Amino acid sequence: MDPTLLLVQGLNGLQLGIMLFLMAAGLTLIFGIMNVVNLAHGSLYMIGAYLASSFQEWTGSFLLAVLLALPATALVGVVVELVTIRRLYARDHLDQVLATFGLILFFNELVRVVWGKAARYMALPAALAGHVELAPGVRYPLFRLTIVSVGILVAVALYVLITRTRAGMLIRAGASNRTMVGALGIDIARLFTLLFGLGAAMAGLAGVMAGPILSIESGMGEPILILTFVVIVIGGIGSIRGALVAALLVGLVDTIGRAFLPPLLGTMLPPQAASQAGPALASMLIYIFMAGVLAFRPEGLFPARG
């Protein structure tokens, strides 16, 4: 196994993991505290990407695009919360799944109406377009490293927010007993709206950062949404720490699996079979991993509620 390739793929896995963490942190909080399954979380990721692409077009600056897209996505999230999600708190999970599924259909079509059916692309910001030499002969894209750094910063900021601020304390209290927090006179409705907006912003950030790397198109949110759910389920619903650990694990397993499994199978199976079985197994790997975790720990690795 080529150590350079392993390092590069490992970093790619880390980068995917960080993006999954941004998605998962919001989703797990929303689920853990508000007890809402929100399938439209992937749509917020998509909207973040689309908005950023437009802002970049208008201002010519990637940085501005990021700074504008984040609050814009958060705003979209708040509107969605006020109009729909708010009415789902008291409902069972099936209702939430269906209603947010309807939202997905809506948003997927909306972006096609507003931005057209063709895939969009974002240019890499000039300042971050280069490569970094991590070790002699090992070059890694600067932008991807930036994603990892931004993700770590957000993780730290989230940690500080949750553990050191009053708002964070309310969030943690809400996670273990939301009725009590309500009884204390805290405006639960406002807390939830803010929380949803925060989750939307993080999803938007993930989308914005994905913009230059992936193609921006309708339906791009769903594959990452499903991966995000796998992450939360593995990490334990309601747990940010679980989300981080699981996100990194999933990112690494998926990336390294896709890179190394096909050639590995190539050594064991005839080439025709290997060329199909390899990618097939690699795509399935994450789900096999999840099934495995759930077999031993049906509540995930770090369930937030004892």
Added chain:
Amino acid sequence: MEARFRALALLGAVAFLAAVPLGARLLDTPFYLTLFGRIMIWALAALSLNLILGFGGMVSFGHAAYLGVGVYTVGILSYHGVHSGFVQWPAAILTSALVALVIGAISLRTSGVYFIMITLAFAQMLYFLGVSLKTYGGDDGMTLPVQSQFGGLLDLGDATTFYYLVLGLLLALHYVIHRLVHSRFGLVIRGARSNERRMRAVGFPTFRYRLVAFVVAGSICGLAGVLLVNFVKYVSPAFMHWTRSGEILVMVILGGMGSVVGPALGAFAFLLLEEVLSSYTEHWALILGPVIVLLVLWGKRGLAGLLAPRDGT
């Protein structure tokens, strides 16, 4: 709605469906034959999901996977020269049953949202499996080489024959489900949905019963897949895409869970609505999405709820 009126309404619906091929011949277009034939196949899929969802309380978000198993079993067998329906169809149903057995055995150990996610994940696995099978078309899929052959018995190539076959199977399986949910087995499944703790306390090993229900549902959906692949003459992983699973869920909810005919009503309403909307605008999802949301927020008992008497069933 009074029971007699309800029975009449349903009878009318069946009569309408039976008359469609005649109407198609009169109007000299296969369009309605195709439309209602396709809707009936999805109604069958919804019927099967309702067994575990509406009656069993198991929210499976991966039901379309079994459609795919049915589709691909027939497709793969046909690709390799096995065209006999007498071999393909039982093989497809059996395979669906086995897949459901494996998925169910693992998934049913979880509950709540974990169950929803794990069934979704398994469906995704099968979807990706389909996508990666390049020999059978991969992402794009492939045309079905030859429709299932039944010797001189049945010619699926004749649209009217096929249509009546689908209608016949749909009605027959409705009756089967009807008997199933009122049988001892059905009561256990429904009891487990209503109060699993109490069921266990009374001595029922609920896991076993749920698994059987899961397998039955998967098998029936596999049959729907068999019909589907012959109907559209195409093999594609798109049938297993998770949005398909979502749509089947919507059909069941729209039609009314916990009622035998509900899902069929839901399938008709949903697909007809989709058909009508898409004829007006290509952006029909823009309307359908919010409709689903509104439906969830306000239409709890579904269409069948409108038809059913107050105390249900």
Added chain:
Amino acid sequence: MAEPLLEAAGLSKRFGGVVATDRVSLAVQAGEIHAVIGPNGAGKTTLVAQLAGELASDAGRIRFAGEDVTTLPVHARAARGIARSFQITSIFRDLTALDNVALAIQARAGSSFRFWRDARRDQTLRDPALGVLSEVGLAERGHVRAANLAHGEQRQLELAMALATRPRLLLLDEPTAGMGPEESARMVALLRGLRGFHALLLVEHDMDAVFALADRITVLVYGRVIATGTPDEIVANPEVRQAYLGESETDGVAANAGG
């Protein structure tokens, strides 16, 4: 004494830092009525959950009718003759009272892997179900939807569900919970009639009920058994008086209101 029907030895259960059950041992003879009492938080319901099989103990063993059932799941214990009624009524709210009991009868009336016959017309289920309803005094209310029954009637139905499986041991968690004095008296009379036919392990706060029914009493405080014996022995026991009965004499209202 003959071998006890139910024997729990050294049961322990912790939840994080809290010891809910602390090396509890007790025995219930066939046909006896055995009450478990203790202040709120003593771990009575946790104990019942372990005996029923809902909760896995951290340590200890449970023997029922000579068989070690410690690792058996709930339904397997139910099949062997242990029935449960819950503190918070746990019935099928959307079914009629008769349907409720019929379902319980069905659990012990042959295989339920029957897919064709209409079970609601099965007289071999409905006749015994009516019989059980009569036993608990609900014969007239069989056709009423369970959710529409009065609270006291729901508790009676709760008991009927347990009786329907013809158990050897009934684990009853506060059967008179939420009942007024008249209803409680009726329930007590009902339970007294079961003595000899079934063994009862009764968790109760209602001291009148306990002393009217119990052959023997076990007192639980902070998860530990502090005394076991006949009602007279328990009343005379100084530890018990101090920990439990002593408090209830001065706080009579509180003790009776608690539940």
